[in-house]
Amino acid sequence: MPRRVAHLDMDAFYASVELLRYPQLRGRAVVIGGARRLADEVTDPARLEGSLSRIAVSEFPRLKDYTGRGVITTASYEARRFGIGSALGLMKAARLCPQAILLPADFAEYRKYSHAFKNIIAEIAPIVEDRGIDEVYIDFTEVPGGQREGGRVLARLIQKSIFDATGLTCSIGVAPNKLLAKMASEFRKPNGISILTEGDLQAKIWPLACRKVNGIGPKTDAELQRLGIQTIGDLAQRDLQWLIDHFGQKTGAWMYEAARGRDDRPVVTNSQPVSVSRETTFAQNLHAQRNKAELGAIFTRLCQQLASDLQTKGYVGKTIGIKLRYADFKCVTREQSLACHTADASVIRHAAGLCLKRISLAQPLRLLGVRAGALRRPGECVAEPDASAAAKATSVPMTDSMSADGQLF
Ligand SMILES: [Mg+2]
Incomplete structure (x- = not known):
């Protein structure tokens, strides 16, 4: 049987999830970005149940009133018509579409829907490769309907099943491999299906x-x-x-x-995330020397949040990485392997501190991020020969400035 691989991409995912609870915003330019949702806004979901859809459109914050340095994570298709989209600064976007409604990101909600749509797919087609919160590859080759009309029959079934269960739309490209499927899923957005065969290479690719x-x-x-x-x-x-x-x-x-449209990478079912990360863009650029205390505190907090994310999700990580973005937007990353898997904030802080030592801190910083990779479930953790290094790291007290050695922050 010829290989058929699908790439499925949810349409304007974060914005679409928001529109499920604020249906009164449908058809309007909506952007997601800026601050995270404050905890106190969602303390009483029961009280809010049903009332969210009754909030008057005029009550929602507008892009023109935003001040800060946040960027757009997702824009609704109506907003995209004004030329605004992901990664554009919110204040810049406000000049293009001042009346757009601005909503804060609610990642807990997006993750919930992400699990939901992926579970629906996995029930229909078992070989699914997770490519992030809103996209997957699916091996159609041997799934019933996966070859009919080049995969269109199965794609339609998946699209409909996701929509019926969640109210969300997606776009699907089906092709002989991942490379082509990824391109095809963009051809007919939103809510589209594109079928590519080898013969389409010259005309469509x-x-x-x-x-x-x-x-x-x-x-x-x-x-x-x-x-x-x-x-x-x-x-x-x-x-x-x-x-x-x-x-x-x-x-x-x-x-x-x-x-030539050739790609033989398999669709790999990965039941766990590749990495977990936390990052923050500062309200103003910070300097390693002048803002040492503040940076140290932010750095420690990111490590604590990362540790808590790992614990909540039930993972331990073996590589710890950091990411810095300088004032000129250049980005650097460094990574450090641990002797043992961990979800411990102080171990993460120590390893992240070591990564930081390998980076020049002469320029002001815009963004700082910490990441844990090579994840496992705690039970799957195999004791490795040199566990003593991790034991030592564990005993390092958690301090905001690792200034004992007179260096960082
Ligand atoms: Mg998407």
Whole structure:
């Protein structure tokens, strides 16, 4: 049987989840971003039940009244018509669409719906690969209906099942592999299905910008453009050796295959997240020296939140990473492996502190993040030969400034 792989992407996911509880905002420009929802706003959900949909539209905050440095996480399709979308600064977006309604992100709610839609898919098609809160790959090859009309029959069933159970729409691309399916899911958004076969390569894939290939980022794309390559079709005109000469053995060979729509990566069922992270964008840029105490406190709090996220979700992590964004938006990350898996805030803080030592802190900072990877369930944790290092790390007292050695924050 020919391989059929689907990529499913929820439509404007965060905004769509918000519209479920605020149906009065349907058809309006809505953006999600800025501060997280305050805990006290949701302390009494029972009292609020049903009343959320009665809040007058005029009561909702507008983008034009926002001050701060938050960015948009999701914009409704109505808002996108004004040219605003993910990662755009809220104050910049306000100039394009001042009347848009601004809602804070409620990740607990989005996770709930994320689990719900993924469970629905898994009941229909067992091989599902989690690609984040709002997207998955699904192996259609051997699922009933997965080959009919190139996969359209199964895609339609999944779309309808998700909508009936949650009220949310999604877009699905079905193709011979993940690479093409990912591109196809964007063709008919929102609430669309696109079926791609090998024969569609020239007509549907080659006219697309190289940037549409998952794996060609802005840097590589700029380099390709410099070399006169705009579209995937242009890329397919170059021979293998030319690509290897310009982009190295690995990337060059991969590009050669990608331009021909070839990709044999399997759909991997992963029942657990790859990593858990916490990050924060500061209200103002902070400097490692001048704002040492403040940064130290933020850093410690992120580690505590990360530890608590791990504990809530029931994971322990073995690699601890940090992410910094400088005032000029350049981003750096560092990672540190632990001897043993952990969900302990002080162990995480210590490892994250070691990562920080490997980064230049001369420039002011905009954002700080901490991440735990190589996750396992605590029970699955195998004792490793050198557990003593972790034991030592555990005994490090948790302090906001690791200034004992006169260095950080
Ligand atoms: Mg999406």
